[in-house]
């Protein structure tokens with residue numbers, strides 16, 4: 015049977031990817047809630063959709079199968095058990111109280127899969143229901159009963175494939191926690207994924223997909239910072255070792271701040287033996303190699319990231335593509351996701367057009383850069399890698 019999922023590297027030819035075309039959940043962003051919802055501005059939604067469609071087209075033009083999260087979700091919700099699980103997850107919030115919860119349970123249950131998916135993604139506002147009762151009277155009109163999920167756009171974070179097992183992640187920020195209820199439904203109920211292994215779930219210690227890099231077969235690098243916690247990387251290591259999905263997990267501490275929220279904001283692979291790294295951090299990046307004897311975890315002393323990674327990969331050198339940018343340009347382009355490239359194959363990647371200098375240096379190093387525009391998409395602080403969840407890549 016032809017494989018339908020499986021990823022063992024960052025750069026093997028990309029065959030299938032899951033994206034999320036931004037929808038009504040972005041229309042919920044206002045100047046009062048955008049910080050809490052982790053957007054740096056209020057995107058022009060129509061233009062963001064155009065930019066996203068162009069991104070998807072670039073992928074299709076390269077022969078990549080593009081799956082959309084919302085379509086997979088609707089198909090998964092064809093299963094009555096999935097619908098019941100979806101409703102239960104959406105109404106668990108303690109803000110609701112019993113009357114409102116019962117009302118929402120009944121109204122969500124009456125929706126068809128498309129309507130239910132829309133409510134789960136775009137959320138439900140207090141003034142959109144006629145629930146009656148104390149809680150609804152006391153809440154403001156514009157309060158959300160079910161929060162919108164504008165960060166669904168960043169499909170990288172809410173699930174990650176490690177070989178032929180999928181890790182539904184455990185998201186750290188309150189605004190994103192419910193996203194994994196949706197990825198859990200997709201991987202639990204969509205027939206396409208029926209035989210897939212499961213290696214992680216949302217109830218475990220925090221791990222976000224943007225922190226997980228498959229450096230090569232059997233070697234993961236996991237950023238530990240604002241999102242993935244030390245306990246998260248330990249748990250993930252135990253899980254991948256138990257399923258024999260990796261032999262080494264490199265724990266990579268990164269600064270706990272928004273600019274470097276995930277490892278993939280500062281470091282992405284562009285070839286089997288080359289990484290693009292944010293120059294202002296490249297020198298000091300360290301890694302602790304975690305291995306196992308089948309029973310205990312072994313944690314090595316911290317080493318420079320590139321040294322630890324090359325050792326784990328069994329190669330002489332992992333090349334750092336040196337963008338040679340001055341620190342201010344580097345900082346500006348890192349903020350605009352210049353280091354967040356998506357590899358389509360070795361030495362071919364997608365990047366935002368606005369990170370002009372980083373792209374130029376990548377090309378000078380022999381990497382083909384396919385530029386996409388992201389003036390609106392970028393307001394959520396994520397680039398091409400963040401906006402894509404590879405489901406099938408050719409073996410590296």
Ligand SMILES: NC(=O)NCCC[C@H](N)C(=O)O
Pocket residue numbers: 051052053165168170171187190223224225275276278279394395396397399400
């Ligand atoms: N892997 C990534 O870096 N994803 C970008 C996530 C952006 C989103 N607004 C967030 O703050 O979580």
